[in-house]
Amino acid sequence: MxxxxxxxxxxxxxxxxxxxxxxxxxxxxxxxxxxxxxxxxxxxxxxxxxxxxxxxxxxxxxxxxxxxxxxxxxxxxxFGYLPEGAPAYPDMSVLEYLQFIGQVRGFGGKALDERIASVVSQVHLERVQHQTIETLSKGFKRRVGIAQAILHDPxxxxxxxxxxxxxxxxxxxxxxxxxxxxxxxxxxxxxxxLEEVEAVCTxxxxxxxxxxxxxxxxxxxxxxxxxxxxxxxxxxxxxxxxxxxxxxxx
Amino acid sequence: MSGSVQPWRAIFRREFRSYFATPLAAVFLVVFLFLAGIFTFSLGGLYERGQADLRPFFDFAPWLLLFLAPAVSMRLWAEERRLGTIEVLTTLPLPVWQAVLGKFLAAWAFSVMAIVLTVPLWMTVSWLGDPDQGMIVAGYVATALMSGLFLALGGVVSALTKNQVIAFVVTVVACFLLMVSGFPVVLDFLRGWALPSVVDAVASLSTLTHFASLTRGVLDLRDVAYFIVGIAVLVLATTFLIDWKKSA
Known part of the structure; x- marks a missing residue:
């Protein structure tokens, strides 16, 4: 391959x-x-x-x-990329941020809504999707970064x-x-x-x-x-x- | 794809909205309008002059923009670097120029909005007398173009640092030099040693000279071109710098 x-x-x-x-x-x-x-x-x-x-x-x-x-x-x-520290715009809500990333990636309309709904449920962001990113805990911020990276299913x-x-x-x-x-x-x-390596890596x-x-x-x-x-x-x-x-x- | 937009438009929208997400927009607009009012009515002596026009406003506008445009442009790229979001932005599949253009246009749209909010001044003088409307339109166009040039210059500076204070101060100085490059303060310094053609070239770059000829009511294409070309060159320079930083 x-x-x-x-x-x-x-x-x-x-x-x-x-x-x-x-x-x-x-x-x-x-x-x-x-x-x-x-x-x-x-x-x-x-x-x-x-x-x-x-x-x-x-x-x-x-x-x-x-x-x-x-x-x-x-x-x-x-590719999708989660940079060190999972940077994101603090003044945007989770949904706004994912919409922005999706639009830059060329998604729009229904396709974008569907992709966002899919990643939001994949990384469990439902509860905080309307919150601004600056109000999120470290764990949620990291998950927003992951959601952003997998939004286009790369x-x-x-x-x-x-x-x-x-x-x-x-x-x-x-x-x-x-x-x-x-x-x-x-x-x-x-x-x-290192335990993470054992748990997920091939x-x-x-x-x-x-x-x-x-x-x-x-x-x-x-x-x-x-x-x-x-x-x-x-x-x-x-x-x-x-x-x-x-x-x-x- | 249905409903998809050009990347630069998504960047533009995000950037424009971000001004209103913080008190920045409110502070900026209030200060701008407050000072515009003071300059026009008090310092500019609108009533004492006994002439219904916006001359005093356009005389002071460059000095107002000298401090307010850098306040808008300082965050353009410095903020992205400080937050680390530049790493997300520049690894997304869009050409760098689209990101630069979207951000610049957002900053410009914001400052044009501030300028448009001074229209009550226009309405006031129109109500008080019979001003030369063409001259006022030309003055507004000149002010909008000048803000664009300052913001584009500020974008270049902002691309080089993650410190907004540095971006602000350096931009004010750069804008000031560009503004007065046709005046003795700069030209006398050059005349001692530079070639006359260089002195002339520097003099022709003077923002204030082009601005003044536009606000006299003459929409000379050369003056408009000065601003448009200047903006284009600076936006390109920002693109180049963002790209160059990758290999630094």
Whole structure:
């Protein structure tokens, strides 16, 4: 199957800091990729390059066969994106915001109403749909961000820390939603919670100091821990691979 | 798709409504109308002049816009950056120019609305006497064009920062320099060292000169073109800057 996301040799330099160094990855439909790494490892920068918010210093991105460089509009139609912190206009109500996103995406009339009704029920926003976004709790804000990202039912979904700041119930709900979409879409989500990877991901990509240091199935990731480690085995592998000097070993 | 709109129109609508979501619109409109009234009737000496026209209003309008247009434009992009919504906006499938255009037109529509709300002044002088209506229309067109130019310049500045205060101050200074570039304060500074052709070019950029010739009641196409071309260039520059920031 041709991959929906293809990032080739992505690099990003900010001044003389090399935030991302030669990241190559391909993600196909049906894959849910957990994008892991310590803070500052380059997760957000990589996602921003895949979505076209940042232009890579080097390398290129192809989404659903469309080059982000050559045909940005077609490439951008292929994905939904939840940026870090789930930004949204605070003075708009949830419905107004989703209408705005839908209109920019080219939806209108009944089709737009139907899409909004569908995502509102998918992420359970019924209760707050008429409230302005600034009055919402962190969990609801995050869900508005997710609703915005899946409004056009995209084949590709990119989410920067979708469960950050949610309570355990909300986390559970969002994970279920991701799992239910994971069979048909190509999903990349970044997270700090390793149990989340076990719960929803079919693949793990670990990034440290701007480079991919692991790419494989969650079971393989866990299996890297020595048998003597009984608890938090993934944490152990994470520390092992991302601590100083890990790069030399990989 | 049925009922679908061009992306820039969706951007325009959202932006225009956002002015009214906060007290900004109310504060702006009240201050603008209050000052317009004071300038026209008190400082401009409308009654003392014994002439029923809007000369005093149009004489003061550029100075009013110098501070009020930057107050409208400062949030255009700086606010998107501060909230992080620029990341949502620029990853949506629309060309950057449509986002820039929609936002600029919303700001312009808002300030034109403020200008239109001064029509009672017009009605007053028309009731008091028999003013040259053509001149007043030309004055209103000039004021609207000038606000557009200042807002477009403010858009450029706003695209460069996430701090609205900085955007405001820098825009006021930039608008002021553009406004008075035909006056000795700028030209004397240049004459010492710049080529005469450069001095002439800078002088021809003076907003106040073009504004004055329009408000004299002569709708000269060159003056109108100055504003329209200026706005177009600045909107394009904003588009370029938003795009350039991606690779910065």
């Amino acid at each position: 041709t991959p929906l996301i293809r990032a080739e040799n992505l690099s990003k330099r900010f001044g003389h800091i090399e935030a991302v160094r030669g990241v190559t990855l391909e993600v196909s439909a049906g894959e849910v990729v957990g994008f892991l790494g310590p803070n500052g490892a380059g997760k957000t920068t990589t996602m921003r390059m895949i979505t076209g918010f940042l232009e890579p210093t080097q390398g290129q991105v192809t989404l659903q066969g469309f080059s982000l460089d050559a045909s940005p509009i077609l490439a951008k139609r292929a 084949p590709i979904l990119i989410m920067d820390e979708p469960t950050d700041g949610l309570d355990p119930n909300q986390k559970h709900e969002v994970r279920q939603l991701i799992r239910s979409m994971g069979s048909t879409k190509a999903i990349v989500l970044s997270t700090h919670i 693949r793990v990509i670990l990034i440290a100091a701007g480079k991919i240091v692991f790419d494989g199935r969650p079971q393989e990731f866990e299996a890297r821990a020595p048998a003597s480690v009984q608890r938090n085995r993934m944490d152990h592998v994470f520390r092992e691979l991302t601590s100083a000097g890990a790069e030399v070993r990989s």
